[in-house]
Amino acid sequence: MKKVISASRRTDLVAFFPEWLASVFINGEASVCGPSGYTYTVSLNPKVIHTIVLWSKNFFSLIENHSGLRTVLHKFDQLYCHFTITGLGDTFIERGVPSYRTTCSQLGDLVEIVGMPERITVRFDPIIYWKEGDEICTNLALFEKIAPSLHENGIKNVRLSFAQWYKKAVRRADKHGFHFIDPSTEKKIEDARSVARVAQEYGLELFSCSQDFLTEIPEIRPSFCIDGNFLQQLHPDGEAVSIKKDRTQRTECRCTESVDIGSYTQFCPHSCLYCYANPKI
Numbered sequence: 001m002k003k004v005i006s007a008s009r010r011t012d013l014v015a016f017f018p019e020w021l022a023s024v025f026i027n028g029e030a031s032v033c034g035p036s037g038y039t040y041t042v043s044l045n046p047k048v049i050h051t052i053v054l055w056s057k058n059f060f061s062l063i064e065n066h067s068g069l070r071t072v073l074h075k076f077d078q079l080y081c082h083f084t085i086t087g088l089g090d091t092f093i094e095r096g097v098p099s100y101r102t103t104c105s106q107l108g109d110l111v112e113i114v115g116m117p118e119r120i121t122v123r124f125d126p127i128i129y130w131k132e133g134d135e136i137c138t139n140l141a142l143f144e145k146i147a148p149s150l151h152e153n154g155i156k157n158v159r160l161s162f163a164q165w166y167k168k169a170v171r172r173a174d175k176h177g178f179h180f181i182d183p184s185t186e187k188k189i190e191d192a193r194s195v196a197r198v199a200q201e202y203g204l205e206l207f208s209c210s211q212d213f214l215t216e217i218p219e220i221r222p223s224f225c226i227d228g229n230f231l232q233q234l235h236p237d238g239e240a241v242s243i244k245k246d247r248t249q250r251t252e253c254r255c256t257e258s259v260d261i262g263s264y265t266q267f268c269p270h271s272c273l274y275c276y277a278n279p280k281i
Contacts, residue, residue, distance in 0.1 A: 002049055003259055004256070004257065004259070005259055007052060007053065008055060013266070015057060015060070015270070016266075022067040025073065030042045030044055033263040034263070046075045049077070053080045054079060054080070055081075056081070058106075059083065059103075059109075062110075077236060078119070079115075079119060080234070083103070084122075085103050085122055086126065086127075087143070088100075088139050089102070093273050093274070094273075095272075100142065105149075107120070107149055107155065111153055111154065118156070122150055122159070124146065125159055127139060127160065127162045127163065127191070128163040129182070130178060140194065147199065150204060158207065159225060162188050163180070163274045169275065173273060173274075189214065196217055196219040207222065207224075208220050209223045210250050210252040226258050227254075228243035228244075228257070229243055242256055244256060264277055
């Protein structure tokens with residue numbers, strides 16, 4: 001059975017490592033430093049690959065064919081993109097990320113590259129809260145500014161979750177004087193309802209990424225961010241792929257099996273304050 005390649009949950013390969021990404025696809029294999037420090041080799045022969053799943057906050061390098069990335073990816077049967085747009089790009093919280101206006105302008109080109117809007121999901125993820133003086137701030141209301149672009153480009157699937165403040169992110173927030181707030185579950189559910197109302201207005205479908213408490217809202221379903229069944233439906237030849245749960249992911253993660261070719265040693269310069277991966281921010 002062919003495999004799904006994830007590129008990558010661990011770092012933004014498309015935005016910052018397009019030369020490396022293009023080179024491994026051209027060479028037909030990638031040598032990957034895994035999370036535990038061990039190295040493994042992944043075959044990238046198109047004959048053994050069902051789908052390439054790309055994760056990014058900025059698809060400019062793919063759209064502009066940097067290092068021949070767009071050209072080499074045409075060899076594969078199917079591309080599927082996770083496009084993270086939080087509305088916080090070009091702010092002190094996501095210093096290396098373009099503004100949401102810039103990233104939303106990439107959607108049309110991305111639909112053309114992957115062949116259909118169903119092969120793109122937008123991640124409004126994470127939703128965060130912080131304090132500036134006496135004011136509580138959040139990116140929650142920015143979803144209403146992003147939603148029209150999704151509707152115009154035929155994109156229906158939206159993943160969302162609220163920030164999880166891991167210890168390293170808490171230390172970073174303290175270092176930068178960022179006064180984050182982690183609201184109660186009840187507050188998060190209340191605010192997710194406001195996202196659901198906007199989603200309904202624009203014909204969008206909401207999925208909760210690894211936060212099952214949000215699924216008590218009828219309009220929000222649990223997310224299979226990599227979904228073997230869905231990828232099989234979208235595949236141009238309807239080829240079968242694994243639908244087994246990916247046991248390397250979190251308990252509430254419903255993703256099916258894939259092989260990730262990114263590495264935490266490829267440090268991402270997006271510099272998002274809430275990031276759980278990059279120790280150099």
